[in-house]
Amino acid sequence: MLKQQLQFKLSQKLSPQQIQLMKLIQLPTQAFEQRLKQELEENPALESGKETDNEFDSDYENSSDDDYNDNESITAEDINVDDYLSDDEIPDYRTQSNNYSGDEEEKTMPYAAGISFTQHLINQLNTYRLTDEEREIAEFLVGSVDESGYIRRNLSDIMDDLAFTQNVYTTEDKIERVLNIVHQLDPAGVGARNLQECLSIQLHRKEKSPKVELAIQIIDKAFEQFTKKHYKKLIQKFDITESELKDAIHEIEHLNPKPGGSYSGSNRIVEHIIPDFAIKIVDGELELTLNGRNAPELHVSKEYSNMLKGYKAAKDKSKSQKDAVLFIKQKLDAAKWFIEAIKQRQQTLFITMSAIMHYQKEYFLTGDELKLKPMILKDVADEIQMDVSTVSRVANSKYVDTPYGTKLIKEFFSESMKNEQGEDVSTREIKKILETVIEEENKKKPLTDEALATILKNKGYPIARRTVAKYREQLDIPVARLRKKI
Template sequence: MKQGLSLRVSQHLALTPQLQQSIRLLQLSTLELSQEVEQMLDENPFLELTEDRAEREDFGLNAVDATVSEGDRLSESSEVDYAPSAVADYATSTSTSSNDEETTPLSSSDEPNWEGDGTTEMTPDDGEWGVDAKGKANNLGDDEEKDATELARSAESLQTFLHRQALSLRTTATDAAALRFLIESLNDDGYLEDPLEELARCLSPGDEEQLQDLVHHFTVALGLLHSLEPVGVGARDLGECLRLQVAYLLAQAEEEGEIERAEVLQVALGICRQPMDLLARRDIKRLVQMGVGSDTLVREAIALIARLEPKPGRRFVDVERNIVVPDVLVVAIGKAGGIPKFRVQLNPEVMPRLKVHDIYANVLRNHRGGRDGAGHAALQQRLQEARWFIKNIQQRFDTILRVSTAIVERQKNFFTHGELAMRPLVLREIADELGLHESTISRVTTAKYMATPFGTFELKYFFGSGLGTESGGNASSTAVRALIKQFIASESAKKPLSDNQISDMLKEQGIECARRTVAKYREGLKIAPASLRKAL
């Protein structure tokens, strides 16, 4: 083996801390960005919130049409080598390479270098480092701002409701304790998931005699629990829950002398004792063959069961409503030549108004020649970090606005006529128009929302594949889904449309859509098949 020297020229991209932060902020949702801003405010003393609207940077929307430099194009194209997950991982740690000669270090020290273009001079006025937005005025949580009226209106839990009813029961102290234990063991739907033997074994793991005694008390308590409202609470499965409700209605009907209704309820009780898959399939023929009842009574009984509550505790669940706050607002501003015009703007409520703390920055500038050189350099780096954080946030919102404007321009028919007029659109079209990479467009459109005249949608909603048409063009998959939903909404309840029929109807509209594709879109819309949509 012969040794030798050789020269080789190659290019490598170094993901600087600034670029890492820019990529990471771009893919964050609004909630995640808010948490990131709060964390940075706690860590960096040079950042502060402001209610004033600061001037935007020169690289913002005013420079949208500026020519992209070759270096920026190289940075964008190089993102092909970095998957979003890999970039996120790279942003949190410095990767190592087996070939040290081809690795470009991020910095000579372990601390990130926030000096940007290499200059160490600070601007005369750090007040220019700001961005439009508004943050919280204080650190108080929502709970601290609630008044007594709101707390009084808070929903009552299922357990509290049951405990209040249990106070009126005449039971022994042991059975009352067992009933309290069972009430606390219910899940959010009101079901008792654990068998009584397992609950007793948790309290008495070793003594078999005591275990049997506990099971007896739990059995008595379970009967008491079944007598409480809402009817069906404490059931071990769906069948028992439905049986409890039907039995309650049957007792009422018999007490009031409703003979015909009691007959239907008797059949319903028999259906609930059968395997639940027969009821789910509405297999009337099989139920009649099993002797549950006549065809007419079985149909009436199934219709009655469908009106029961399968989850007795549902109305007591305090569901946390996830309200989507749009990042972009689209507003109609009139017509020009008969064509509607729309204004695309950022939502100011989601933009954090940040600025560099003027007092701290001025103090650091005036004490540039101090004795503690290392401490001064560290503070200067924190100041530069604050500047870059503000710049990257502003660049994030500018990119979101550019992408949203391009989407609105491409999907004008949707904003005028609705989802039936949606056209096929892929990420590459927007990327080529804006001079960005597809991965950048993907990050921008993930977990970002747009408020439109037809509702609030994620930016990814406006992208979709195309289906071939007889005219040689393409129809958006989103428009096809809307068309399928429209067909099903106008179908006959007694003769619902099958997937084959929907496929034929789409072909009549000039859209080539196979039966399996119709089934996939229908399931995506959470619409049941024709057999389950058919009215009894």
């Protein structure tokens, strides 16, 4: 049975212009400059630099669409230019939008020059005398090396792939022999199948000495006990002194656990941090400035305004002239909107950062992280009467140059908890104290999470052991057993 029903629904949608503005706010300085350059290239009606005569700017600001759509001034034979500005011919900038999340946006960044890590290894293979079969296997193994320098695949899987993809039928023993050749390539440790093999390869290539020999024994025969820092068991197993063990561990600690990282890292995307704001202390007061690269001087092209005036003054108008009027108006509208969007972006950035600066005034005056107050996005949004999402866009991708270094703005945000006096304190403050306590602990007997919780409680911060563990992990500090040193 068919049924009809009338339903009213109230919804709010962002216009393409609002979406574009949000995207502009989100961009850090370098990406903003790229976006600005793109707009200047695409819109000839938009120009950068100072405008010597702003007569047209004021004329255009005060003029309405009707000035350009008027039948008598720009049309012939009573043709209304509104026909050319119908919904079928809405300018692209008003209709194009990207409603996908930031993760799905197409990002273009320059890559550093240089040969790839794989090619670097293949070039080294050319110095070895190999049969055709061995070379095919060696190049396949090199192609299986990941960016960290490891081959994280079983030899049986590699053997199957060689047969199916390269038409090379071989054995695991032959692959193992060729893999030993790959292990001779630089950087030392490349082609290892796990961390133990990686460290072992590097140690075997070192100049032999008692401490290197002991380090090899530890990695090859007692790797699990070494990783778990069971130092007493290692001393008993190898019948050595604590000093000898310390020397061997010192050798191991200077090895590279990711041999590919040092090379492949040079070919990764290069991104430079440019502070969007600068905070200085002048006569005991904070002074905030917006990076000048975020405040370009833009104006509408005077040449385009003169072209439009010329078309308006013409008596006889061909179809090409009418199309030109439409094109010019679209570009002028787009330029006018973009200039306005840039101004709104500057204002939003400055207002938001100013609110954050005053909220965290004690920190910016002293540089003491213990002075950071609890602050969430809503606190700033309520202060500047903007949406939380707008504050988030500013905080997540912008940096500020302070007297204490360049900081990511989102680092100033933290949740709050109450201390024993019932005062709200920042979780950043607790993490800083936790970090200090761990730095000062006896590394021969590191403090457990339970002991850390007790110390924090004695300092006036009553938090549970599991909360201590969470904060410790966020600070990227390992558990007590792994912090142990001899």
